[in-house]
Amino acid sequence: MSDTFGKGHHLHLIDGSAYIFRAYHALPPLTRKSDGLPVGAVAGFCNILFRYLNGNKGADAPTHVAVIFDHSSKTFRNDIYPEYKANRPELPEDLRPQFPLTRDATRAFNIACIETEGYEADDIIATLSCRARDAGGRVTIISSDKDLMQLVGDGVGMLDPMKNKLIGPDEVFEKFGVAPNRVVDVQSLAGDSVDNVPGAPGIGIKTAALLIQEYGDLESLLERAGEIKQPKRRESLINNADLIRISKRLVQLDCDTPLEDSFDSMAVNPPEAEELLKFLTEMEFRTLTKRVADSLKVEAPTPPAVVEDKPDLPFDHAKYENVSTADALGKWIDRIYARGYVAVDTETTSLDEMRADLVGISLCVEAGQACYIPLGHKQGGGDLFGSSELSDGQMPMGEALEMLRPMLCDASILKIGQNMKYDAKIFACQGVEVTPIDDTMLMSSALNAGLHNHGMDTLADKYLGHTPIPIKSLLGSGKSQITFDLVPVDEAVKYAAEDADITLRLWQLFKPQLHRKSVTTVYETLERPLVPVLAKMEMTGIQVDRDTLSRMSNTFAQKMGALEAEIQTLAGRSFNVGSPKQLGEILFDEMGLQGGKKGKTGAYATGADVLEDLATEHELPGKVLDWRQLAKLKSTYTDALQDHINPETGRVHTSYSLVGAVTGRLSSTDPNLQNIPVRSEEGRRIREAFVAPKGRVMVSLDYSQIELRILAHIAEIPALKQAFKDGIDIHAMTASEMFGVPVEGMDPMVRRQAKAINFGVIYGISGFGLARNLRIPRGEAQGFIDRYFERFPGIREYMDATTQFAKDNGYVQTLFGRRIHTPEINAKGPAAGFAKRAAINAPIQGTAADIIRRAMVRMPDATRDLDAKMLLQVHDELIFEVAEDAVDPLIKIAREIMEGAALPAVHLSVPITVDAGQGANWAEAH
Numbered sequence: 025m026s027d028t029f030g031k032g033h034h035l036h037l038i039d040g041s042a043y044i045f046r047a048y049h050a051l052p053p054l055t056r057k058s059d060g061l062p063v064g065a066v067a068g069f070c071n072i073l074f075r076y077l078n079g080n081k082g083a084d085a086p087t088h089v090a091v092i093f094d095h096s097s098k099t100f101r102n103d104i105y106p107e108y109k110a111n112r113p114e115l116p117e118d119l120r121p122q123f124p125l126t127r128d129a130t131r132a133f134n135i136a137c138i139e140t141e142g143y144e145a146d147d148i149i150a151t152l153s154c155r156a157r158d159a160g161g162r163v164t165i166i167s168s169d170k171d172l173m174q175l176v177g178d179g180v181g182m183l184d185p186m187k188n189k190l191i192g193p194d195e196v197f198e199k200f201g202v203a204p205n206r207v208v209d210v211q212s213l214a215g216d217s218v219d220n221v222p223g224a225p226g227i228g229i230k231t232a233a234l235l236i237q238e239y240g241d242l243e244s245l246l247e248r249a250g251e252i253k254q255p256k257r258r259e260s261l262i263n264n265a266d267l268i269r270i271s272k273r274l275v276q277l278d279c280d281t282p283l284e285d286s287f288d289s290m291a292v293n294p295p296e297a298e299e300l301l302k303f304l305t306e307m308e309f310r311t312l313t314k315r316v317a318d319s320l321k322v323e324a325p326t327p328p329a330v331v332e333d334k335p336d337l338p339f340d341h342a343k344y345e346n347v348s349t350a351d352a353l354g355k356w357i358d359r360i361y362a363r364g365y366v367a368v369d370t371e372t373t374s375l376d377e378m379r380a381d382l383v384g385i386s387l388c389v390e391a392g393q394a395c396y397i398p399l400g401h402k403q404g405g406g407d408l409f410g411s412s413e414l415s416d417g418q419m420p421m422g423e424a425l426e427m428l429r430p431m432l433c434d435a436s437i438l439k440i441g442q443n444m445k446y447d448a449k450i451f452a453c454q455g456v457e458v459t460p461i462d463d464t465m466l467m468s469s470a471l472n473a474g475l476h477n478h479g480m481d482t483l484a485d486k487y488l489g490h491t492p493i494p495i496k497s498l499l500g501s502g503k504s505q506i507t508f509d510l511v512p513v514d515e516a517v518k519y520a521a522e523d524a525d526i527t528l529r530l531w532q533l534f535k536p537q538l539h540r541k542s543v544t545t546v547y548e549t550l551e552r553p554l555v556p557v558l559a560k561m562e563m564t565g566i567q568v569d570r571d572t573l574s575r576m577s578n579t580f581a582q583k584m585g586a587l588e589a590e591i592q593t594l595a596g597r598s599f600n601v602g603s604p605k606q607l608g609e610i611l612f613d614e615m616g617l618q619g620g621k622k623g624k625t626g627a628y629a630t631g632a633d634v635l636e637d638l639a640t641e642h643e644l645p646g647k648v649l650d651w652r653q654l655a656k657l658k659s660t661y662t663d664a665l666q667d668h669i670n671p672e673t674g675r676v677h678t679s680y681s682l683v684g685a686v687t688g689r690l691s692s693t694d695p696n697l698q699n700i701p702v703r704s705e706e707g708r709r710i711r712e713a714f715v716a717p718k719g720r721v722m723v724s725l726d727y728s729q730i731e732l733r734i735l736a737h738i739a740e741i742p743a744l745k746q747a748f749k750d751g752i753d754i755h756a757m758t759a760s761e762m763f764g765v766p767v768e769g770m771d772p773m774v775r776r777q778a779k780a781i782n783f784g785v786i787y788g789i790s791g792f793g794l795a796r797n798l799r800i801p802r803g804e805a806q807g808f809i810d811r812y813f814e815r816f817p818g819i820r821e822y823m824d825a826t827t828q829f830a831k832d833n834g835y836v837q838t839l840f841g842r843r844i845h846t847p848e849i850n851a852k853g854p855a856a857g858f859a860k861r862a863a864i865n866a867p868i869q870g871t872a873a874d875i876i877r878r879a880m881v882r883m884p885d886a887t888r889d890l891d892a893k894m895l896l897q898v899h900d901e902l903i904f905e906v907a908e909d910a911v912d913p914l915i916k917i918a919r920e921i922m923e924g925a926a927l928p929a930v931h932l933s934v935p936i937t938v939d940a941g942q943g944a945n946w947a948e949a950h
Contacts, residue, residue: 026736029161033160034084035153035162036088036163038089038090045065048122059133061364061684063308070312091146100278105270109220133295138285140283151281152489155287163180208275212268222264226260289754364848366387366437368385369528371383372638378672382450382454383509385394385428388525388528412747440462471538471543473686473845476846488530522611542841545840550881561680563677564679565678566895570666574662576662577663583654591647608628611628640801665713676697688870713945722904722946725901726940728936739819739932741819755782762812775799781812791805831849838870846863876902876925886918919940
């Protein structure tokens with residue numbers, strides 16, 4: 025440290041991180057047009073520095089200045105207390121690549137830029153403040169961080185740049201109730217929920233200040249804690265003395281941070297015009313470049329030509345590179361680090377990530393500039409019976425993955441994908457973690473739910489005006505279809521690199537729109553962070569007992585046989601129950617039932633809707649529906665699930681789609697585990713096959729009537745809201761209100777009718793629909809619905825208001841801001857009724873989906889210390905596999921997370937409750 029700094033010198037220490045976040049949140053997203061790099065925070069940061077330099081030229085101007093940055097999130101404090109700052113949310117993905125650019129900006133303005141590994145910016149500021157004060161100089165800390173107030177006094181002051189307010193000892197006393205030298209003591213007691221500093225439970229800033237004023241300092245207070253008269257304060261201090269002392273070590277700034285920077289290096293010097301303008305021009309800050317040039321009285325450089333419309337750049341497949349050597353891959357990795365982001369895509373032999381082999385990886389860092397790294401292509405490409413030998417001219421897979429691994433898990437490099445969950449799982453199977461990520465499929469869903477699907481072909485055509493190479497042109501179809509490892513490498517390069525190129529261009533297009541359309545929060549809190557959670561659940565899978573399934577298949581076959589006999593007796597003759605044509609002839613020609621309609625083939629329609637209507641008039645159609653249900657359960661579950669058991673894990677690994685439903689509900693495929701009927705005995709029995717391994721327990725946590733609760737809140741229905749607050753059986757209450765029957769001793773059939781109406785109304789059910797559900801005459805069902813609306817008029821008002829909002833705006837939205845577009849809302853004919861029902865239901869079902877998503881995102885951190893795995897999400901239910909001794913703690917923690925998942929974003933006016941169960945299998949737990 026130089027000894028030329030001393031009396032008469034004035035040092036400004038700028039809290040760089042605070043400036044970055046201030047700039048990021050103050051401005052809309054901005055991307056560099058030449059390559060789509062996010063630069064909004066950098067632009068704001070540069071504007072702040074420019075104003076700072078212009079505003080500090082008077083008599084009290086600093087002689088020395090430095091901008092201080094945090095080096096990383098981990099510091100020596102994490103060694104003292106691992107949970108320190110554990111509650112901090114992850115950085116927004118578009119902010120990550122901007123951090124190094126703000127350092128470059130600081131140096132371009134010719135200002136000292138200081139950071140030290142293992143220490144926070146506050147520690148560096150503390151060290152420099154103490155050294156400058158000891159040397160006889162004066163210090164102004166430019167920050168609004170309350171933690172820095174402990175440094176105020178003896179020539180050290182603060183300036184809150186947000187309020188342009190000077191902070192001295194009086195202002196510190198006003199904030200903390202003590203002098204600056206006792207701020208640490210107060211903070212040690214009060215703790216800090218933001219930084220996860222524990223403190224003393226139940227003691228806030230005011231109480232802490234009173235205690236320190238009375239006892240003088242923290243150690244004296246802790247030694248004499250037994251003298252305190254208030255029992256809660258006394259117990260809190262005595263029981264948490266060790267935590268309080270740890271808290272002091274966390275909040276006490278380190279004035280001995282190892283620094284090599286001299287005060288001379290911080291001396292104020294004007295920017296070098298050439299260097300500063302070069303940086304601003306590279307960032308493409310045209311307005312600021314002109315202002316700075318005018319201020320420095322030099323000519324502004326001519327900005328480089330920029331292609332204004334990136335999507336219109338041609339897709340030139342000949343320019344895509346085949347990367348087959350370590351040297352070539354190394355150059356691409358260098359380009360990725362220079363950019364701070366990369367679009368990534370994988371090519372594999374299967375859509376089943378758990379059984380797929382990795383064939384190659386494609387990368388793109390700039391529109392039109394992409395490569396493909398072939399790793400597993402086999403000789404005899406294009407031939408179904410190709411050799412198992414690898415083709416020449418490919419890198420060894422292990423070598424390529426080891427080169428890519430550091431970049432793929434580097435927190436400073438953003439990995440961009442289209443359906444990134446798939447690629448992340450492929451890499452995970454290779455032992456490579458991919459983080460952080462952005463996903464263009466999820467961005468499209470947040471922006472355009474309800475308007476179109478979010479597959480790459482659709483997005484490329486709609487937003488880039490480009491038709492991608494069809495996969496069928498490479499793989500073929502039918503019996504002659506091959507897998508991607510048999511595709512010739514030169515053809516694979518064009519196809520795979522194009523995918524990465526498309527993905528990058530979509531990202532450049534979608535990323536800025538998230539803010540413009542006010543869906544950034546939806547994407548950042550409900551979409552993107554759920555990807556790693558679902559990926560882990562899917563890879564864990566759930567254990568399924570093959571013998572149980574086999575026994576059930578036999579049982580279902582016997583029941584189907586018995587039903588067939590009953591149906592044929594009712595029909596008066598034998599026929600094939602599985603033949604729609606023969607069934608139609610029985611129902612309409614021979615039995616003379618009304619409502620038969622023939623299609624183009626001349627056969628009667630006998631779909632579920634037809635049979636449900638007829639079931640209100642005759643027993644036979646109902647029996648056929650029961651037979652079909654069993655047949656579906658047998659073919660879809662008890663037979664097919666056996667084929668889905670992974671031979672290596674012994675588990676079934678479903679795949680969740682985040683964009684499968686416009687409302688935000690997750691959908692499960694390959695196999696679908698969300699549609700196993702819960703109301704039928706057979707559906708419940710299928711759940712018996714989903715078992716916990718020996719020594720473990722299956723735990724289910726299920727939201728209780730969450731959609732009805734959301735309806736009560738949104739539609740402001742006092743009777744329903746009060747019933748939920750009082751813990752009353754809502755279905756029995758509805759039955760009592762509508763039918764005038766007492767709750768005590770209520771006929772279960774009456775309650776069942778009320779339950780069907782309660783849930784049916786949410787979905788905009790018609791008299792036809794309710795009649796089918798309850799198998800009662802249509803007029804009786806419509807009478808139920810009419811009475812329901814009379815008793816709860818708020819529901820009709822909600823429906824009308826929501827429909828009108830959809831017509832006026834073209835969308836509806838959930839309580840968390842998720843938009844569901846309603847393009848058919850003004851249609852005529854049958855489509856209009858469906859669109860109206862969908863618009864009415866979407867805010868309710870979507871809000872419920874958002875709440876469980878929020879719970880799932882929070883669950884891994886909350887349960888990380890428990891031997892528990894989250895396995896499945898089935899609409900309003902989460903399924904866990906838990907060690908026997910962790911069941912009760914898991915239920916307690918998971919219930920708290922689920923019941924509080926809406927907070928702090930949304931405060932519902934009804935309580936959210938969660939039912940918990942446990943057992944050896946899913947059926948017992950549910």
